Amino acid sequence: MSEPSQTPSVASELSSIPQSAPPLQQQQSPIAALTSSILGQNSPPTPISSTTNTRSSSVLDTLFSNPVFAGGFGLASLGAAVSLGRRGFVATTSLLRRQLLVNVEISKADPSYPWVLAWLSKPRDPGGFVASRLTRMRNLAIHTSTSSIAGPMRHDASRVTHADFRVQPGYGRYLVRHKPGVYIAVNREKASTAVTTTGEPHETLTLTLLYKHREMLADVFTEAHALAQSFNQGRTVVYTARNMSWQVLGKPKIKRPLGSVILDEGVKESIVADVKEFISAQQWYTERGVPYRRGYLLYGPPGTGKTSFIQALAGELDYSVAMVNLSERGVTDDLLAQLLTNLPERSILLLEDVDAAMINRRQRDPDGYSGATVTASGLLNALDGLAAGEDRIAFLTTNHIDQLDPALIRPGRVDMMLRIGEATRYQAAQMWDRYYGDIDTDRSGRERFLRRLDELGLFGGNSQDPSVPKRHTSTAAIQGLFQFNKGDMEGAINMAEGLIPRTFEPEAPSPGGAIKSPA
Template sequence: MSDPTSTTSFLPLDVLFNNPLFAGGIGLAGLGAAAALARRSAIKGASLIKRRLLADVEISKQDASYPWILAWLALPRPPGGFVTSKLTRIHQFSMKTMAGAVPNKPKHTQFFLQPGYGRHIIRHNNAYISVNREKQSTANHTTGEPHEIITLTSLYAQRHIFEDIFGEAHQLAISAHEGKTMMFASRGMDWEQFGDARKKRPLQSVILDKGVKERIVGDVKDFLQRQNWYVDRGIPYRRGYLLYGPPGSGKSSFIQALAGELDFGVSIINLSERGINDDKLAYLFTKIPARTILLLEDADAAFINRRKPDAEGYSGANVTFSGLLNALDGVAAGEERIAFLTTNHIDRLDEALIRPGRVDVTVRIGETTRYQAAEMWNRFYGDIDHDGNGRKRFLDKLVELDLIPNESGVVKPKLHTSAAAIQGLFLFNKDNMEGAIEMAEGLIPRIYEPEPQKGIKVSA
């Protein structure tokens, strides 16, 4: 016998399932759930496949390779004779403008297209690579610039292509800087490349008094070969040089040329820069860019017009004397370093700065000597003054003007001139040596300098 209550309890369900509307609804819901499940598994599967099959490389803007990779990505190359872009599918570019000097053109500007932000696909050696350049939501504390990364993705099986790309990009960067000197400047708490790499200045183009240049270059080269000697003896591998003398005598030019000769860059700190203080200076000294000469121009500037420390000992945003000494050889000072300090006023520097370990070699780059004047003449007019007659008349004129000693060197001149002034005179009279001789009066300085002291002092 059937139970009437149970019959009644089944009846509505039957009715329900027999109802085409309800059955259709259930069917749809089931389909929806199945689709959602499938979608979720597909996403999981895709990310699994992605993890197993793809390889990613992230390059942050802070990394030295970032600009190389950008430059490599923008490189045009000629497949089959056609100059087309390596970027097979990049449609969005951003512009990079570089101004530079080109002979016979007053101003020259170069434009580079580089991949813009977003995702791009490129092909390299038959491998497809996805390039994603993006700005991040975090920013550099000191400059406020957002962090940036480039992510390169390729098939896992083709991951070796990355080594290839980085190798090529590095080579490209090296060849772009060949024959050039990179300059770095402090920006906030960081070092940044300062302007475009400059063409190397040849060492022969800086004319110092006889033997001076050779002596300094020899000393630096000797230092560079002696790293083990320093390490074995537990001495920090550092050497400091101080070049002092009147303006326009070639101090900065020489350091620039020396960097080129050694294939080094130059890292410049301006001690009188606003915002620089002892802590920043010490920090910057610990992370000087590799293979660069540290250049502290106008080393005396940090000590003049300095504010007196307030009650808390704070002396404003300036470097203090002890701050500079500590940066140069305190415990936190970087282990490896070549530093050059320049000043026009050695008398304003403290003895403590010029002690070995901080400054090991002190050289006066003084007023132009007879030797320098003759050498500069040769560089400018050597090819037209074949018999040296022009040079003789020029030097005689300088003796007459009391700017250089006579040939025997007995009579000391009362006036002095700078190499910068001679360069200016020769530049004004390009290919016209008679004009240069005629206008030599212009070399007489309007401001009289005290009697120069000569010499190179090498300590330790």
């Protein structure tokens, strides 16, 4: 009866123990405790304190409640977003341009630069209303060319001058309608500091069009070249050496008829036939491994028509003339080699005064100039050295063939050598017919003129009077006589004595050091 009375007391004792008290843990040995700490086992969870979060939240609330900080943070975020957006836009645009567009940049130094400018200037179908507004040019430039109109002179002894004004695209960006559905973006720029070899500002012309229309570029350059040729129709373009490149010398010249140059009988015909045969034999040279180039040497006294014949030959062949004067200042071996390996297409190379490279020209003049520095070896290497160009027709001229090195006139460098000498009876007769043939129908005036030249010994002596000195005159002198007496053959006959070559004696200097002028 005593056991039931003990049960409530035990229960009450157990209930008196606090519920929050941690359970009793079994005591571990020191080794086991160390192992558990290393392995991370049985480690009690670390409670996370909310004090730090509370402080951070309060600081942020304080900062964002400040309008200055909130506004600055917003602007910084907006700037960063705009910068990232701009970079993304630029990268995307650049990628699209590379994938969808094609650009062609043309330098002002390139021969096609004026061609494309002229092509851009020609009238075009504007298309519809929108297309006409998009392709409207607002920046324009003017290219002016002048020429004299043939006809009678005015009272002031001048002729009427015709001016041709050609409108060209100015500097800036434009849109050009090439064909229906094909547009070309044009950007013409002028460099602020860079200049060309002529001292002019360097310019570039950039054409941009869709990649799928890239084949149209060939059409553009073909049309531009054809348009440039039409401007030069009936004219001969003359190039000259300027610094390290070829530059057009002045305006293209009207083609000189081959018949206007009178050489001795058979000379002109033989040169023309040889040049034409060479032009048609390129395949023959290629198949046999022979360098495709031809050299001609024309020598003789001044005023006999050497340069005039080359100009007329270029007009006959529809070629241009690339001219280098070896006695000019600044012409060096390096420059000559550079020029001869980069000749303009369809051009005749003209090397004047080749004897200038064969003599010592390093003697200083009173101004301290030591002369051009073209040497004999430099000239020879430029003509047929390892770096010599091909597809070339070269004419060399000299007044002193005796001063030329035999190595220069050997075959391979000079393939044909002809003397263009003083006027002969044949040349004088041909020139008379050209100037007075329409009024001297029975040729009686020509016979009297030739007889008069023979009496003066201008054909190398008088066949009737051996006492007459042997003299010669040039075709240039005869031409000057005929030009002075236009349509007046009697005046030309009476003034024939003026064809006798004159000699000038240097006059003694006056006491003051000046040269006395004739009374």
